[in-house]
Amino acid sequence: xxxxxxxxxxxxxxxxxxxxxxxxxxxxxxxxxxxxxxxxxxxxxxxxxxxxxxxxxxxxxxxxxxxxxxxxxxxxxxxxxxxxxxxxxxxxxxxxxxxxxxxxxxxxxxxxxxxxxxxxxxxxxxxxxxxxxxxxxxxxxxxxxxxxxxxxxxxxxxxxxxxxxxxxxxxxxxxxxxxxxxxxxxxxxx
Numbered sequence: 001x002x003x004x005x006x007x008x009x010x011x012x013x014x015x016x017x018x019x020x021x022x023x024x025x026x027x028x029x030x031x032x033x034x035x036x037x038x039x040x041x042x043x044x045x046x047x048x049x050x051x052x053x054x055x056x057x058x059x060x061x062x063x064x065x066x067x068x069x070x071x072x073x074x075x076x077x078x079x080x081x082x083x084x085x086x087x088x089x090x091x092x093x094x095x096x097x098x099x100x101x102x103x104x105x106x107x108x109x110x111x112x113x114x115x116x117x118x119x120x121x122x123x124x125x126x127x128x129x130x131x132x133x134x135x136x137x138x139x140x141x142x143x144x145x146x147x148x149x150x151x152x153x154x155x156x157x158x159x160x161x162x163x164x165x166x167x168x169x170x171x172x173x174x175x176x177x178x179x180x181x182x183x184x185x186x187x188x189x190x
Contacts, residue, residue, distance in 0.1 A: 012024050014027060053075070053078055054075060055150070055152065057071045057072075057074060057075050058071070058148065058150055058152050059152040062148060062151070062152045063152065063154060068140075068143070068146065072135070072140070076128070076131050080124065080127060083127070084120060084124070087119075087120060087123055088116060088120060091115075091116055091119060091120070092116075095115065100115070
C-alpha cells in the first residue's frame with residue numbers, strides 16, 4: 001500500500017502517513033496482494049495438514065521413481081526435526097542453569113550460535129550414523145527394484161482431485177481474461 005508503482009498511485013487520497021500518501025488504487029493493490037497471499041497460505045496449509053509425509057515420500061518413490069536413497073534420507077531428516085527442537089530447548093535450559101545469560105551484541109550472538117550449533121551438529125551426526133547403520137543392517141542398499149510393504153496407487157479419487165484443481169486454474173484464468181484483469185508481462189489482454 002505504501003510502496004506501489006507509479007501506475008497504481010492514482011485515485012483519491014484516502015489519508016497521509018508521514019511522507020506517504022495512501023490512495024484508493026494503492027489500497028486496492030494492497031488488498032489484492034493480501035488476498036493472493038492468503039490463497040497461497042490456505043493451499044499450503046491444506047496440503048501440509050492433510051498429507052502424511054511418509055505416504056507422500058513413498059508415493060514419490062513409487063510413482064515418480066525418485067531414488068530410495070533420496071526419499072529415505074528426506075524422511076529421516078524430517079523425523080529428526082522435532083528432536084532437534086527438543087535438544088535445543090534442553091541446551092538452552094542447561095545454559096540457563098549454569099548462569100550463561102542471553103547474548104548481547106553481534107559478537108555475543110555469534111558465540112551463542114557456536115555454543116548451540118556445535119553440540120546440535122555433533123548429536124545430528126551421531127543420530128545420522130545410527131540410522132545409516134540400522135538401515136544397512138536391515139538390508140537397505142538403495143536399489144530401485146525393491147518390494148514395498150505399502151504399495152501407493154493413484155486411484156480415481158486422486159485423478160478427480162487433480163482434474164478439479166486444473167479445472168479451477170483454467171476457470172480462474174478464463175474469468176480473469178473475461179473481466180479484463182488478465183495482465184501478462186505488463187500488457188493487458190482484451
